[in-house]
Every structure is written in structure tokens, then in C-alpha cells.
Amino acid sequence: MSAREIYRVTMLGIIVTCVIVSYVVLARRADGHPQQAGPRPAFQLPFPCGESWSLTTYAGHDDYDIDFFFNGGPSGGRSVLASAAGTVAWAGWQATLEGGAPAAPGTVGTRGGLGFGVIIDHGGGWFTSYGHLQTWPEVKQDQKVPQGRLLGHVGRTGSTKIEHLHYEQHDDTRDSKHTRGTEDKVESVFDGVPSGITSDGSAGTGPIRTAGPVSPSVNRTSRNCP
Structure with missing residues (x-):
């Protein structure tokens, strides 16, 4: 040649x-979709400044999922706020019955679903999810919200019978399908401090998928201040 x-x-x-x-x-x-997550937003507890809440999980809950219970009395009816600024990716009703059929809005104790809930896109691949609100969210899809914006109030709709807030943080770049599902869940961080809620102790649930002890409950005070 x-x-x-x-x-x-x-x-x-x-x-x-x-x-x-x-x-x-x-x-x-x-x-x-970003191929690599941007800087983690400065997430705060999804409650008014100064309130003390217990962060808990249980076996089979999905790793990194958090159930919040108010330390100062009943949880029901308390305000749920945006952990950081962003755009509402979804706000509405989602729950299914035992046979897989959609549950009517407001149904309690369904097989699955957030019930009345909100998902916020914070940019850079970061999302937060809020579930089991009392009734329809106070925000709409595609609405831009600042940190601390009222999203709704703690309830027990969807797959629960106990009043509490179900909460998740997601790094959407971890899942090639970008479903905001199990595989992109990460340990929640509030005010720069890891929550400590990681393993649900079950090998059958992800994304860790390891049998072992369930993460112990911890108490945190909200710095979601004006």
C-alpha cells in the first residue's frame, strides 16, 4: 500500500x-437525561424549620426509603415542604389494588402506590418523591417551586394505613431507563448530613439487595428555613 x-x-x-x-x-x-449527576442540591428535611422528625424504615421497604413521623405529636395534617427548589415532575394520585386495578383517589391501604404524592425534578438528574399526602397536592405538574414550598399535608393515602410521609431521593443517572424507580434510589442527605437510613435488611429489595440489619431510626431537626 x-x-x-x-x-x-x-x-x-x-x-x-x-x-x-x-x-x-x-x-x-x-x-x-444527563449522563452523569450534577452537584447534589442542598436538600433539607421536607418540613418547616425547627420541627423534629423521626426517620425510619422497615424490612422490605426498599433500601434508602424513609418514613417520617413527627416527634411532637400526631403526624397527620402537618405541612410537607419541598426539600430543594425544582420543577414538579408529577403531582397527583397513584395507587393500585390487590388485583392490580387502579384505586380510587383517597383510598387507604392499597397494595402499592404513593397515594396522593409529588415528585420534583431538581436538575442534574436529582429527584425527590413525597407520598401518602392527605389529599390532592398543593402544586401542579411543570410548576416551578422554591425550597420550602408547601406541597401538601401528611396523610395515609395509598399503600399505608398509618399517617406518615414516605420520602425518597433519586440520582436518575444511575438507571439507564430513567424510571425514577428502585435502581436510582440513593441515601438521602439533609443539610449536608447523610440520613443514616440505608438498608431495609432484605435481599429481595433494592438497590442494595443485601440481607442484614435494618437501619435504626434517627431523629433530625429541620433546617428548611426561610
Whole structure:
């Protein structure tokens, strides 16, 4: 092969590589999802400033899921606030009955579902989920909300019979399908401090999928202040 032919083959290879790289970059942009998480927002407890809450979990709950109970009295009816600023990705009703059929809005003790709930997109692949609210959320889908915005009030709708707030933090870049499901759940961090709620102790639930002790309950005071 002559020097000119080698040159042509080399240049052709460079052109093909550039085309492939450009396609991948454009495809990722079109997908609308970051490929690597941005900086974690400065999440705060989803409750008014100064309130003390117990963070708990239980076997089979899903790793990293948190159930919040108010330390100063009944949890029901207490205000639920946005942990950080963002855009409402979903706000409404979601729950299913034993047979898989949708449950009527306001149903308590369903097989699955957040009941009345909210999911907020904080940008950079970060999301938070809030479940079991008393009634329809105080915010709408696509609404921009500041940190501390009232989302609703603690209830017991959906897959629970006990008044509490179900809460999750998600790194959406961990799941290639971007479902905001089990695989992209992460340990919640509040005011820069890890929550300590990690394992639910069950190998059958993710994303850790390891049998062992259930994370003990911890108490935290909200710094979600004006």
C-alpha cells in the first residue's frame, strides 16, 4: 500500500470516528437525561424549620426509603415542604389494588402506590418523591417551586394505613431507563448530613439487595428555613 493510500485510509478512519462520536453526543442530548449527576442540591428535611422528625424504615421497604413521623405529636395534617427548589415532575394520585386495578383517589391501604404524592425534578438528574399526602397536592405538574414550598399535608393515602410521609431521593443517572424507580434510589442527605437510613435488611429489595440489619431510626431537626 502506497503512502497516499495509507493517508486516505487513515483520514477515512478519522472521519468515521468523528461521525460516530457526533451521533452519540447528539443522541444523548436528544434523550434529555444527563449522563452523569450534577452537584447534589442542598436538600433539607421536607418540613418547616425547627420541627423534629423521626426517620425510619422497615424490612422490605426498599433500601434508602424513609418514613417520617413527627416527634411532637400526631403526624397527620402537618405541612410537607419541598426539600430543594425544582420543577414538579408529577403531582397527583397513584395507587393500585390487590388485583392490580387502579384505586380510587383517597383510598387507604392499597397494595402499592404513593397515594396522593409529588415528585420534583431538581436538575442534574436529582429527584425527590413525597407520598401518602392527605389529599390532592398543593402544586401542579411543570410548576416551578422554591425550597420550602408547601406541597401538601401528611396523610395515609395509598399503600399505608398509618399517617406518615414516605420520602425518597433519586440520582436518575444511575438507571439507564430513567424510571425514577428502585435502581436510582440513593441515601438521602439533609443539610449536608447523610440520613443514616440505608438498608431495609432484605435481599429481595433494592438497590442494595443485601440481607442484614435494618437501619435504626434517627431523629433530625429541620433546617428548611426561610
